[in-house]
Amino acid sequence: MDTHLYLMCYQTEALIASQLEATDFGSYMAIGTQKKTFGNTAFFEIDATQCLNEFGVSSLEELCKPHSDGSPKRSKYLSVYRVLERVPLSAFGKLHLVTRDGRVLSLEGQTLEPGANVAGDGPYMYAELCPLTPRVVSQLNPYDFCQKLTDQSVQVSVPKLFFAHTQLKIKDDSLASYLPYRNPEHVVACVREVQDRTQKPSKTVDRNPPLMAFYRTVDSGFYLGGSEGVKFYPFPDTKTLDAEHHRWWRSASMG
Numbered sequence: 001m002d003t004h005l006y007l008m009c010y011q012t013e014a015l016i017a018s019q020l021e022a023t024d025f026g027s028y029m030a031i032g033t034q035k036k037t038f039g040n041t042a043f044f045e046i047d048a049t050q051c052l053n054e055f056g057v058s059s060l061e062e063l064c065k066p067h068s069d070g071s072p073k074r075s076k077y078l079s080v081y082r083v084l085e086r087v088p089l090s091a092f093g094k095l096h097l098v099t100r101d102g103r104v105l106s107l108e109g110q111t112l113e114p115g116a117n118v119a120g121d122g123p124y125m126y127a128e129l130c131p132l133t134p135r136v137v138s139q140l141n142p143y144d145f146c147q148k149l150t151d152q153s154v155q156v157s158v159p160k161l162f163f164a165h166t167q168l169k170i171k172d173d174s175l176a177s178y179l180p181y182r183n184p185e186h187v188v189a190c191v192r193e194v195q196d197r198t199q200k201p202s203k204t205v206d207r208n209p210p211l212m213a214f215y216r217t218v219d220s221g222f223y224l225g226g227s228e229g230v231k232f233y234p235f236p237d238t239k240t241l242d243a244e245h246h247r248w249w250r251s252a253s254m255g
Contacts, residue, residue, distance in 0.1 A: 001072060003060040009130040009162050010042040013083040015055060017064040019072035022094065027102035028074050040100055040214060045093035054086050055079050084130055085159035089228040097215060099251040107222070107233040117141040118232060119220040123191050125168035127214070131158055135209040137190045138202035142223045143230050145202070150226040160226035166217045180213045215252035
């Protein structure tokens with residue numbers, strides 16, 4: 001029975017060993033335990049060979065053994081503090097997005113080259129997910145935004161950041177009605193502010209935003225990076241989601 005290493009990264013951090021495959025683990029974390037609060041979650045597959053020593057672990061198999069009846073060990077927590085920054089970027093594998101009823105969508109990552117922009121023209125809306133949690137509008141594209149916030153020569157920075165590029169559509173000074181952001185007038189005002197100034201290209205919209213119906217707001221995808229570079233996890237378009245991942249998309253659209 002194989003033992004896997006997963007990193008929870010949705011407004012919280014945890015490194016967890018499990019004998020469950022990714023889809024079963026996602027379902028377990030969403031609906032199979034009373035420890036989970038209501039809502040979505042997300043986690044990465046991690047290459048254990050690249051980071052176990054950092055967490056003082058020599059063998060996953062010794063820590064995560066089947067139960068006496070032969071059933072798999074579902075979760076063994078290895079760390080819950082400053083996890084993201086201690087795992088090298090090269091160790092991050094697939095990103096798994098889990099809905100509140102336990103359905104899992106898996107995304108493959110790819111290296112984002114310096115200066116590359118896969119998110120179209122700005123301004124942009126970002127949902128920071130780990131270790132920070134604000135919602136931000138910015139004139140910086142995802143690569144530059146990630147590099148700026150993880151620049152360790154700056155006093156206010158983080159070693160590594162995981163965030164999503166989310167939809168932002170404004171017409172006639174009004175936010176599109178299908179976007180579930182609270183206080184839409186404030187969102188528009190923040191966008192206009194970053195458009196009108198050059199010295200400060202980003203502005204916090206909400207320090208601790210609710211993430212109801214979050215997945216249906218995702219635009220180009222998810223980004224993870226720091227001094228080692230940036231990885232991009234493309235999010236499928238609506239047509240693909242509806243045709244190839246219908247059950248997940250239906251669940252994701254509801255909350």
